Every structure is written in structure tokens, then in C-alpha cells.
């Protein structure tokens with residue numbers, strides 16, 4: 001059993017044979033009680049390493065009965081209610097007595113069993129019906145096989161399941177009345193907590209504000225399972241409680257705002273969505289939530305910029321833009337901010353002043369005269385670092401959303417620097433050493449000696465995937481972390497179906513176009529509407545599904561966008577450098593985001609207006625993280641083979657959210673050169689099917 005406590009990586013390091021490893025992952029620790037083998041499979045190795053007496057612990061929400069939806073229970077309850085109502089109003093006898101047959105004793109079909117695709121045979125002749133490669137979704141059952149398929153990317157063992165009673169309702173108490181009523185207004189009156197929310201209600205609502213016992217938690221659950229609410233409820237309640245008790249820190253250095261909580265996320269789009277959603281929960285409890293986001297400032301690939309140019313670039317989409325963050329004018333006292341949502345680099349910029357990192361970014365400022373377009377000389381503007389816009393001394397809560405991204409090599413420096421700055425501002429100096437990065441999990445280099453930081457604030461990490469690098473970071477830097485995990489972690493949402501589509505060997509853009517037309521043609525048939533594969537694109541007589549297409553490269557996004565536009569399919573093609581991202585709000589995603597996440601999918605829009613919205617969004621992994629897309633996104637197309645399964649889980653997880661139905665279509669080669677790679681992707685996807 002002590003072997004189980006080690007991560008699979010360390011087990012591998014001990015050169016244990018694969019069979020023994022697999023059998024260890026099957027071993028049932030006593031805490032499981034009578035848990036079924038499926039309860040134990042494929043959850044990330046969340047088992048914290050023991051560090052003296054400070055080892056953290058793990059709790060995984062118990063799986064509910066087999067046919068209950070894992071993600072959003074109330075939707076299913078509503079469906080059943082509607083179905084029952086319909087049945088009650090159907091003429092004919094309701095109860096007939098008949099003999100029980102052998103069939104009655106058979107278990108009902110598994111919920112992910114593939115149903116016959118009845119539309120395929122009825123395709124209009126102009127859409128070539130090239131057969132998907134392998135549409136049968138047979139989840140990989142054998143733990144050994146799962147380990148072989150995806151064990152490189154995820155550590156798959158865990159132990160320590162508590163099956164103690166978890167809350168099955170949102171109730172007041174423990175939630176305050178005002179918060180509960182806003183929550184039910186947003187989610188509907190019958191909403192019930194998802195497994196990860198039940199765990200957070202149990203553990204996090206009891207976290208005292210202002211206490212010296214600062215908590216560290218990890219919330220880990222599959223995409224679309226409600227992690228935002230899982231951390232927002234305890235956070236907003238603690239902020240309001242602190243304000244009511246008079247224990248809220250309100251000190252302010254000078255006249256700058258000093259938030260009491262930070263939510264950090266990797267993209268501006270996500271921070272804007274999170275702050276809009278958080279605001280929808282505070283109508284009755286009145287807190288001040290602000291988004292730090294702004295339009296993206298172009299990164300400086302050029303080495304030589306004039307001081308004036310740099311100053312003006314730093315002004316682009318400055319913090320005044322879009323009214324997102326209002327800095328009080330000099331001399332006036334700042335309005336208090338309770339919660340600030342932003343990317344780590346934007347928050348750091350607000351703390352240290354705009355342009356603080358120009359040296360780090362290797363920007364050489366030419367202090368020489370320039371010329372304007374008329375050849376007139378321009379005096380160089382003296383460049384100065386801007387004044388700080390916020391202070392960190394009041395921060396009692398930090399949420400690191402999408403923690404696996406914020407601690408990956410691209411982001412971890414900003415994230416860790418910010419955490420150290422908050423600690424220092426709160427009187428506990430923590431030295432941040434950018435060199436102190438962990439060697440990659442597969443590296444044989446000796447691990448550096450790590451000083452475990454003692455952060456003087458509550459720290460919550462959330463993630464849908466735990467790559468080995470994050471597991472290693474948490475083990476080393478946060479040994480006393482409490483890990484809360486949903487039983488479906490590292491699985492696709494159960495409401496999401498997977499299909500494969502083979503390239504025909506012709507132009508790939510054409511294959512994608514055909515598949516889009518097919519989706520819409522099926523929509524037309526389902527709505528009882530006559531349409532042909534040619535007319536479906538311009539036909540507004542029925543509601544079309546929206547389609548999200550992921551490519552690996554920006555060039556591919558742009559090419560596909562142009563091609564589809566030429567073929568009469570309006571679309572939004574978005575890459576990290578797209579101009580629309582500069583505008584400082586999420587209007588470029590209006591047609592695709594869920595309404596409560598800031599989208600414009602409103603039922604108030606007329607049918608004509610909805611039909612006019614673009615129905616296809618093409619992008620890279622940029623938009624694969626955290627964004628809550630509308631339920632009308634019923635299809636996600638994966639055009640290029642995903643780089644890894646973590647990427648795949650996030651891309652696919654933009655559909656099938658909150659128990660909604662969705663389908664992910666993976667394009668690939670059935671035969672010929674490169675087919676082996678695509679076959680490998682397909683078999684690894686099977687290991688992720690719930």
C-alpha cells in the first residue's frame with residue numbers, strides 16, 4: 001500500500017514491471033470500502049507525497065448511481081419530468097400487466113452505447129458519404145491498457161476515497177440567502193451541486209476568513225463540470241462574511257485600489273467571462289468585482305523601438321479601456337475592490353506599473369530623435385514606468401484557475417512571482433527565484449532543494465487535467481494541499497459523443513466544408529425542413545447548430561476561414577494575433593459564448609438575428625481553456641491531430657458542457673502515410689471515453 005502512495009512516475013523509476021504497476025493501480029485501499037473498480041480507475045494520481053506531518057489529503061466525490069448524470073443533475077431531472085408529462089398526456093393505457101420475461105432482468109443498455117445513425121443513409125446525393133473510420137465508441141476497460149495508452153501524460157493512480165455524506169442540495173445555510181437566491185436564479189430553481197461543487201461546499205465553506213490557518217485546495221474535475229461555481233461560492237461568501245463581521249482587510253496604501261481576492265486565468269477572454277459570471281452571483285450580496293483585462297498589447301518582437309512608440313504601445317487598450325478597470329484619478333481615494341479577475345501578467349503590471357518589465361522583455365529604448373511622415377523631427381519621449389494601480393496587502397484569497405496552464409513553462413514565472421509578491425506585501429517575505437524550476441518529470445537531473453513557501457492567504461487551484469508537471473509542482477511546493485477530485489476526472493463528459501471522419505484524399509478544407517453542410521442538413525431534417533446540401537448554408541428556415549473547429553496552427557485557421565467564406569459559410573477565424581482581440585471585450589465571441597458567460601445567445605434575439613450570426617468559429621488552442629460556450633455549439637471538429645491528450649480533453653470539452661449533448665468529430669487519415677499516427681490518436685481517445 002505504501003507503494004500506491006508514490007506517484008506512478010516514482011513507481012516507474014523503480015523499474016517495476018508494467019503488469020505489477022497495473023495491478024497496483026487496481027489495488028483497493030481500505031478507504032474505498034465497497035467502491036467498484038471503475039471508481040478507482042483513471043483519476044490522476046492526486047495522492048500527496050508525505051512530508052513529515054504536513055502531508056495533504058485527497059477526497060474524491062463518490063460516484064452516484066450508474067445512470068445518473070455526473071455533470072449537472074438537475075437538467076436530467078427536468079428532462080425526466082418533461083418526458084413523464086408528455087407520456088401522461090399521451091392517449092392510451094398507462095399501465096399494463098404482463099409477465100416478466102428474461103429480457104426484463106437484463107441490465108439496461110449503457111448510456112454511452114452508440115445509437116444507430118439514422119440520417120446517414122438519407123444523405124442528399126451531393127454530400128459524399130465518406131465513411132467515418134471507426135464510429136463505435138468502446139471505452140477501454142482494462143486499466144493496464146489505459147495506462148499504456150495515456151499513462152505517459154497523466155499519472156493515473158490515486159487512493160484515499162472518503163464516501164462520507166456530501167451535500168446533495170444548495171441550501172441556506174450553509175450558503176447565505178442572497179447568494180443562494182442569485183445562484184438559483186442563474187442555474188434554475190432545481191439546480192443541485194455537481195460532485196466537485198458538493199466537495200467544495202463541504203470543505204471550503206467552513207474556511208474562516210482572517211484566520212491564520214490559511215487553506216490550500218486543489219479542485220480537479222472534468223471540463224464543464226462547474227468548477228467556477230465550486231470556487232466562487234465559498235469565495236464570495238467569505239468576502240461578504242468578512243465585510244459583515246468587520247474583519248475584512250481594508251487598508252490602502254496611498255490612493256490605489258487593494259483587492260481582497262484575486263482570480264487568475266490564462267487568457268483575457270476567460271478573465272472577462274469569469275468576471276461577468278461572478279457578477280451574476282452577487283446581485284443580492286453586493287460586492288465589487290472588477291476585471292483587469294484589456295486589449296492585448298502587441299508583444300515586442302522588434303528590438304528597437306523609440307521611447308514614444310513604446311509609450312504609445314503601452315497605452316493601447318490601457319486600463320481605462322472598456323471601463324474594465326478604473327483607476328482613481330490622482331488625489332481621490334480609490335473605490336474598494338473586493339475581487340479582481342485578471343491574467344497573472346496583467347495583475348503584475350497593475351502592481352508594478354505599466355512598462356515595469358521592459359528590460360525583462362528585452363526592449364531597447366532608443367533615446368534619439370525620430371521623424372514623422374512629413375519628415376519633421378520628433379523629440380523622443382522620455383519613457384517612465386507607470387505608477388502602480390493596485391496594492392496586494394489585502395489579498396486573502398487567490399484562485400489559480402486552469403492551474404496546469406498557469407504553472408506550465410510559459411506562465412509559471414509570472415504566476416509564481418505574483419504569489420511571492422502577494423506574500424511579501426502581506427508581511428511574509430518569500431523569495432522568488434525564477435531559476436528554481438523543477439526538472440521535467442522524465443528528466444534524470446537531480447531535483448533542486450526546495451523551500452516550501454508558506455503563503456499567508458487562502459490558495460485554490462482548479463484544473464480539468466493534471467499533467468505530470470503540475471503533479472510534481474504541487475508535490476514539491478504545496479505538500480499540505482487538500483485535493484478534491486470528481487470521479488470523472490480525466491474523462492470526456494459523459495454527454496459527449498465521439499466520431500471519426502476520414503480525409504477523402506482531396507482538399508481537406510473541402511472535407512470540412514462537406515461535414516459542416518452535413519451537420520446543417522441533419523438539423524434541417526430534424527426540424528422537418530426541406531433543404532439540400534447546397535441550400536443549407538443560406539437557408540434561414542431552421543435553426544443551425546454552431547460548430548467550433550480547432551486547428552493546430554494560426555495559418556491553417558486563416559486559410560480555412562478564407563476558404564469557407566468563399567464557399568458562402570460565414571465564420572469567425574480567431575488566432576492570438578487577430579485584430580478583433582485588440583478591442584478589449586469579448587464581442588468577437590458574442591455569437592458563441594453562453595449567455596450567462598457574456599455571450600449573445602439570447603432567446604430575446606429574433607430568429608432572423610440569430611440566423612445572421614456566424615455559425616462557425618475556427619481557432620487554435622487559444623480558446624480551448626475554460627471558456628463556457630453556448631449549448632448551441634453541438635459540434636467540435638478537431639481538424640489537426642491534437643498534440644497530446646490534455647489538449648484534446650480541453651478542446652473536446654468546449655461542447656457537452658453542463659450535461660448538454662455534444663459531438664466531437666476527429667478528422668484523420670484512414671490509410672496511407674500518416675495513418676498510423678491518427679490511429680494512435682483514436683485509440684488514446686478511447687481511453688478517455690467515460
Ligand SMILES: Nc1ncnc2c1ncn2[C@@H]1O[C@H](COP(=O)(O)OP(=O)(O)OP(=O)(O)O)[C@@H](O)[C@H]1O
Nearest residue numbers: 072192193194223224225226227228464626628658
Ligand atoms: N450545479 C449546476 N447545475 C447546472 N448548471 C451548472 C451547475 N454548475 C455549473 N453549471 C453550469 O455549467 C457550465 C460549466 O461550468 P464551468 O464553466 O464552471 O465548468 P468548468 O468545470 O470550469 O469547465 P472547464 O474545465 O472547461 O473550465 C456553466 O454554464 C455553469 O453555469
